[in-house]
């Protein structure tokens with residue numbers, strides 16, 4: 001871990017909403033190591049990728065508040081003394097969002113407004129980083145995708161994430177709050193849920209390969225994806241928390257895009273088990289698939305000095321080692 005990233009967090013109170021989830025717990029581990037006073041707010045929603053085991057070994061160095069961010073009061077209480085807020089709590093499954101769109105709006109939109117309102121009213125000096133998603137752009141219209149690419153989400157989750165991102169921008173501008181957004185692509189790494197296809201296909205593929213099961217690719221598998229190792233996502237979020245810029249949106253993605261098929265094959269190779277199979281697209285999934293995604297992260301590189309440090313083979317190796325342990 002580079003000390004220049006972490007010194008800012010030492011002794012500071014950092015709130016991580018959704019800190020028991022995949023991205024949130026990666027940030028939590030980073031912040032604990034950086035000497036921050038870490039507070040998690042998480043409802044351990046059974047429809048999410050959250051898991052109490054994600055904080056195993058560091059639980060005595062964290063304050064854990066079990067509460068739903070859809071309720072304003074616990075959010076306000078927890079944000080009151082925060083120097084940093086990493087807003088990771090979300091309804092994160094694309095298929096769930098189609099099955100239960102009202103709940104998706106509650107968590108992703110009202111939950112985000114609650115965090116923003118709490119900061120505006122009680123802690124306007126806190127820095128907030130919102131974890132956005134590349135899927136909100138929908139199908140790629142110009143290649144590569146930059147922050148100015150049009151937004152046309154194809155599923156309810158991505159639509160609500162996009163709305164929540166607008167709330168962040170509006171609060172930053174209207175109230176001069178230190179709010180920024182980092183949009184992530186498909187992220188893989190330790191602490192992910194690797195047994196449910198709803199929480200990211202890369203992590204699910206890793207789980208299937210580790211169990212020596214088949215990895216099913218829809219269609220020819222040539223659709224390109226931008227991907228990112230969790231550790232690199234954390235450094236992007238940490239940098240976004242420390243900047244004096246506000247109201248910014250940055251993409252943070254790995255250096256190269258890769259086809260779903262190549263990625264599945266790389267996972268099988270890293271695990272030494274599993275097998276790739278190809279099937280026709282299921283109709284329901286095809287309708288909410290975004291096709292190729294190729295993301296350009298030059299804005300965050302130029303403005304925050306961020307770049308991915310972990311190659312695909314290194315990232316897969318450490319992820320596989322983590323889950324084997």
Ligand SMILES: NC(=O)c1ccc[n+]([C@@H]2O[C@H](COP(=O)([O-])OP(=O)(O)OC[C@H]3O[C@@H](n4cnc5c(N)ncnc54)[C@H](O)[C@@H]3O)[C@@H](O)[C@H]2O)c1
Nearest residue numbers: 018020021022023043044045048049050068069089090187
């Ligand atoms: N994983 C990815 O590849 C990826 C990519 C782009 C963006 N993101 C974004 O990163 C953030 C974190 O995603 P993740 O992959 O860690 O998801 P996750 O499902 O693993 O974690 C979400 C966490 O939020 C908690 N949560 C859900 N609803 C809650 C509520 N109402 N109140 C309190 N806590 C609640 C869950 O219990 C869980 O611990 C999300 O905003 C997601 O949109 C993730």
